[in-house]
Amino acid sequence: MYEIITGQAISSESSQEMRYYLNRINMMQDGSWKSIDPNQGQGHFNPIKGFFGEYFANSDPKNIQEFASKAGWTSDSRNEVAYINDGQVAYILAVFTQDAA
Secondary structure (H helix, E strand, C coil): CHHHHCCCCCCHHHHHHHHHHHECHHHHHHCHHHHCCHHHCCCCCCCCCCCHHHHHHHCCHHHCCEEEEEEEEECCEEEEEEEEECCCCEEEEEEEEECCC
């Protein structure tokens, strides 16, 4: 995530494109993430519900300038990384788990 945010992942242009696809701030601020049902099948992944984004979306997302995240899981692990920038502080959170997390 650090390399994407700083423009060092492959190239500056590629980093910007990845950052665009990982950006969740609009759906957090307008609440559209709440209507995505991940149980509807393929293509209905909800990148906010049950992840870091849900906490920040339920606090005050208007205070967040940028929120980019990527979650992943397998049958025995769950992982997530997020970049949060509130205009004063920017930070990256990462969690890697095993078993039913």
